[in-house]
Amino acid sequence: MNALNIAEYMHTLGLQAKVASAQMARANAATKSKALLALARLLRESVEALQVDNAKDLERAVANGLAAPMVDRLRLTPKVLETCAQGCEQLAHMPDVIGEISGMKQQPSGIRVGQMRVPIGVFGMIFESRPNVTIEAASLSIKSGNACILRGGSEAIESNKALAQLVARAMQEAGLPAHGVQLVGTTDREAVGQLIAMPDYVDVIIPRGGKGLIERISREAKVPVIKHLDGNCHTYVDDPCDMAVAVKVTDNAKTNKYSPCNATESLLVARGVAQEFLPQIGAIFAAKGVEMRGCPESLAILQSVAGLQLAAATEADWSEEYLAPIISVKVVDGVDAAIAHINQYSSGHTEAILTRDHVHAQKFLREVDSSSVMVNASTRFADGFEYGLGAEIGISTDKFHARGPVGIEGLTSLKYVVLGEGDVRG
Amino acid sequence: MNALNIAEYMHTLGLQAKVASAQMARANAATKSKALLALARLLRESVEALQVDNAKDLERAVANGLAAPMVDRLRLTPKVLETCAQGCEQLAHMPDVIGEISGMKQQPSGIRVGQMRVPIGVFGMIFESRPNVTIEAASLSIKSGNACILRGGSEAIESNKALAQLVARAMQEAGLPAHGVQLVGTTDREAVGQLIAMPDYVDVIIPRGGKGLIERISREAKVPVIKHLDGNCHTYVDDPCDMAVAVKVTDNAKTNKYSPCNATESLLVARGVAQEFLPQIGAIFAAKGVEMRGCPESLAILQSVAGLQLAAATEADWSEEYLAPIISVKVVDGVDAAIAHINQYSSGHTEAILTRDHVHAQKFLREVDSSSVMVNASTRFADGFEYGLGAEIGISTDKFHARGPVGIEGLTSLKYVVLGEGDVRG
Structure with a gap:
C-alpha cells in the first residue's frame, strides 16, 4: 500500500x-x-x-x-x-x-x-x-x-x-x-x-x-x-529502621529481578544508619554480583566489603534506569533530603521508605511525587496484579487520567x- | 518583549x-x-x-x-x-x-x-x-x-x-x-x-x-x-410521558436562558405523542418568540400554531448550537431513533429524556454517549454547582480524565x- x-x-x-x-x-x-x-x-x-x-x-x-x-x-x-x-x-x-x-x-x-x-x-x-x-x-x-x-x-x-x-x-x-x-x-x-x-x-x-x-x-x-516511560525507582533506608527488614527489603527490591521497571535502581541511606546498614547490604550485593555506584561517603564505608564491585557515582547515575545488576547509592541527612533527592531525580514510578518512624512514613507518603509510594515494602510490588486490579493495561507515569498500574x-x-x-x- | x-x-x-x-x-x-x-x-x-x-x-x-x-x-x-x-x-x-x-x-x-x-x-x-x-x-x-x-x-x-x-x-x-x-x-x-x-x-x-x-x-x-467545546443539548419527549412535565421541562430547558451551553438546542419527539405535545410547546415558544426549525412531520403539526416562527430544518440545524431563541425539532419513531440521532449529532454535552417508561429511561441513560444524561429533568441543571461540586473549573466534553462539570x-x-x-x- x-x-x-x-x-x-x-x-x-x-x-x-x-x-x-x-x-x-x-x-x-x-x-x-x-x-x-x-x-x-x-x-x-x-x-x-x-x-x-x-x-x-x-x-x-x-x-x-x-x-x-x-x-x-x-x-x-x-x-x-x-x-x-x-x-x-x-x-x-x-x-x-x-x-x-x-x-x-x-x-x-x-x-x-x-x-x-x-x-x-x-x-x-x-x-x-x-x-x-x-x-x-x-x-x-x-x-x-x-x-x-x-x-x-x-x-x-x-x-x-x-x-x-x-x-x-x-x-x-x-x-x-x-x-x-x-x-x-x-x-x-x-x-x-x-x-x-x-x-x-x-x-x-x-x-x-x-x-x-x-x-x-x-x-x-x-x-x-x-504511557509508561522509565522506572528509576528508589528505596530509602531511614533512621530509625528495623535493620533486618531494611536489608531484606532492599535486597528483594534490587535483586528479585533486574529487568522489570519496578526494580530499585537507586538506594538512599540515612547517615545515622549508614555505618551499620551499608556493609550488610554490600556483602549481599557482592555475593550476587551487583555493582554499587556510590557517593564519596558511601564509598568510604563500602570499600572494606570483600568482593564488592564499587565505583564512584556520576551525576548521570542518579537518573539512570539500569535494568541490570547495578545500583546507585547515596548517604543523605534524613527523610527531607531523601524526598528532595527523589523528587529531583526519580522518573515518578515507585519509591519506598524503610522506617520505624511514623512521622517520617507519613511525610514520605504525602510528599514523594510518584505514582506508587510505599512504606516497608519492596518496590517490586508495583504491579496491577499485586494491587488487585485483576488485569493490567500498563503502568502510567503520567498524572492525568490514570496514574500507576x-x-x-x-x-x-x-x-x-x-x-x-x-x-x-x- | x-x-x-x-x-x-x-x-x-x-x-x-x-x-x-x-x-x-x-x-x-x-x-x-x-x-x-x-x-x-x-x-x-x-x-x-x-x-x-x-x-x-x-x-x-x-x-x-x-x-x-x-x-x-x-x-x-x-x-x-x-x-x-x-x-x-x-x-x-x-x-x-x-x-x-x-x-x-x-x-x-x-x-x-x-x-x-x-x-x-x-x-x-x-x-x-x-x-x-x-x-x-x-x-x-x-x-x-x-x-x-x-x-x-x-x-x-x-x-x-x-x-x-x-x-x-x-x-x-x-x-x-x-x-x-x-x-x-x-x-x-x-x-x-x-x-x-x-x-x-x-x-x-x-x-x-x-x-x-x-x-x-x-x-x-x-x-x-x-476543554469545553460546544453544547448542542437535546431534550427527547418519549411515548409515554407526563404531558404536563414534558411541556414544563422542555420550556425550561430552552427558555430559562438562551446563552448557556446547557440550554436545549434540539427537540426530539416520539411520533406517538407528537400530535398532542407539539401544539402545546409550540404555543409557548410562539409567546416567547422562539423560532422552531422542524422536520417535515413536525412542520405539518406545528403550522396551525398561531404566531409561531416556523422554518424547515436543514441538515446543518441538527448540529447547531444556537445560543439563541431558536430550536430544531424532529419527530422520531421512539427511544432507539432518539438515541441514534443524539449519538450522531450531539456534541456530547447534556441530553434529557422525558418519559414514564422505566425501560426507555434505563436505555437512554446507558446508551446516550454524553457527559450528562438526564431523566425527567431540564438540561439546564448540567452545572458544577447544581451537581454539588462546590466549585466549577469548567465543563469537559472529553472522556479522558474528567468528563462533564x-x-x-x-x-x-x-x-x-x-x-x-x-x-x-x-
Whole structure:
C-alpha cells in the first residue's frame, strides 16, 4: 500500500471501530463473558494450528538474523497460549464495572446526581514482538466494552493474524460486532502515524514497547496516550529502621529481578544508619554480583566489603534506569533530603521508605511525587496484579487520567446521571 | 518583549511554578483556608482601589471602540467583587480532598494498597475578558494545592494585575509560596504559545473562552487540556410521558436562558405523542418568540400554531448550537431513533429524556454517549454547582480524565499508597 492507501485503510478501520464501539458499550456482562470464555476455548483448541502460523514468523526472524532472546519473545509455546487462555477466563469471571452507578445523591434542587462508569470508546494499542499481547488487548477490549485497533510488530504479523481470527470467531459466537477488535493488516510504519492521529475515531492510544517507541508516539499523537516511560525507582533506608527488614527489603527490591521497571535502581541511606546498614547490604550485593555506584561517603564505608564491585557515582547515575545488576547509592541527612533527592531525580514510578518512624512514613507518603509510594515494602510490588486490579493495561507515569498500574477502569470514564421528577431550573 | 525574551520569561514562570507546586502540595488544610479567607477580606477592603485600576481597562476598552456588552464583562463592580469574596469563603469552608486515602485493602501478599488524592502539580489557565476569573482560578489553585500560571485577556491586564497583587498578599499572610499563583505580565500572544508547550513545568491547561480560542489551544498544546467545546443539548419527549412535565421541562430547558451551553438546542419527539405535545410547546415558544426549525412531520403539526416562527430544518440545524431563541425539532419513531440521532449529532454535552417508561429511561441513560444524561429533568441543571461540586473549573466534553462539570477533583490525581511490614515479592 502507498501512503494514500494506508490513510484510507486506517480511516476505514477507524470508522468501523467507532461504529462497533456503540455495540460494544451496549453489550451486557454475560455476552462479554461468553466471548472471553469462547476465546479461551478456541486458544486451547488451536495450539497446534497456531504453531504452524507462528513458525512462519520464527523462520523469518531467524533468517533475518534476529538475536535469540528476540526470537524467543515471538514464540507461541503451548505454555504461553495456556497463560493467555487463563487470562481470558480470569477476566470473564471478574465483576463487570460498566454501567456501575456511584455517588447518587439528592441535591438541594431536588434532582438526584450520580456517575455511571462507561467505556471510553475506541483505544488503539501499539506493541512490539510478543504476539500474546494481541490476546491481552483483545480480552481487555471485550471486558471493558471498548472497541480497539491493534497494531503489533511486523515480525509477529502471521501469529497476530491467526490470533485475531480466533478473537473474531469468539466474538461472533457471543454476538459481539465483527469490528469490535481489529488488527491492522499492514506492517507499514505509516499505519502507526495514522492510528495516533485520528481523534474522530480513536479516543486513547496505549503503546507497549521500548522507550523510543513510546517517546515517538507521545510526541506525535493527536489523542491522549496512556504511557509508561522509565522506572528509576528508589528505596530509602531511614533512621530509625528495623535493620533486618531494611536489608531484606532492599535486597528483594534490587535483586528479585533486574529487568522489570519496578526494580530499585537507586538506594538512599540515612547517615545515622549508614555505618551499620551499608556493609550488610554490600556483602549481599557482592555475593550476587551487583555493582554499587556510590557517593564519596558511601564509598568510604563500602570499600572494606570483600568482593564488592564499587565505583564512584556520576551525576548521570542518579537518573539512570539500569535494568541490570547495578545500583546507585547515596548517604543523605534524613527523610527531607531523601524526598528532595527523589523528587529531583526519580522518573515518578515507585519509591519506598524503610522506617520505624511514623512521622517520617507519613511525610514520605504525602510528599514523594510518584505514582506508587510505599512504606516497608519492596518496590517490586508495583504491579496491577499485586494491587488487585485483576488485569493490567500498563503502568502510567503520567498524572492525568490514570496514574500507576492501570486496570480496566483506566479504559473507562464516568458520565453524570441525573434523575428528576419533572424538575426545572429556577 | 521579543519572542526570545518571552520564551525565557515564560520558562522562568514555569520553573518558579514547578518549585512552588511542591510547597503548595504540602500546605495543610488550615493554611489554605487562611489564605482564602484573607483573599476574601482583601477583596472587600479593596473595592475602591480595584475600581481605579479597573477604570484604566474600561477607558481603554471604550477608546478602542469595544462593544458595550464586552465593556460590561470587564467591569469589576462591587457586586462582582462581593461574589468573588463569597466564592473564596465557600471554598475555604469546603472539605479538603488533598491527602484523602481511599480503598485501602489488604492483598493476598500481605501488603495493604490504597490511593491518595494529590494535586496534579501546575495548571495553566487561559481566559478572556472577565477579570474575576483571576480570583476564581487563584482560589481553585489554593484549595486544590496546585500552583498555577494565569493568562488573562489583554483588555483586562490592569485589573488582573491588581487582583493578582491581592492574591499574593493573601498567600503571603498565610505562608504560601509567592510563586504559587502567577499572572503572566505580558499581553503578547506568543506567551500563550509558550504556556501550552512546557510539559516539564505545566501539567494541564484549562482554556476559558470562545470556541476559536479553545480549538487553537487544543490543537497546539503539548500537555493535556481540560476543554469545553460546544453544547448542542437535546431534550427527547418519549411515548409515554407526563404531558404536563414534558411541556414544563422542555420550556425550561430552552427558555430559562438562551446563552448557556446547557440550554436545549434540539427537540426530539416520539411520533406517538407528537400530535398532542407539539401544539402545546409550540404555543409557548410562539409567546416567547422562539423560532422552531422542524422536520417535515413536525412542520405539518406545528403550522396551525398561531404566531409561531416556523422554518424547515436543514441538515446543518441538527448540529447547531444556537445560543439563541431558536430550536430544531424532529419527530422520531421512539427511544432507539432518539438515541441514534443524539449519538450522531450531539456534541456530547447534556441530553434529557422525558418519559414514564422505566425501560426507555434505563436505555437512554446507558446508551446516550454524553457527559450528562438526564431523566425527567431540564438540561439546564448540567452545572458544577447544581451537581454539588462546590466549585466549577469548567465543563469537559472529553472522556479522558474528567468528563462533564469538573470540580476540584479534576485538578487532582490518585497515587497508590502501599503499606507493608517488611514485605518482599516472591
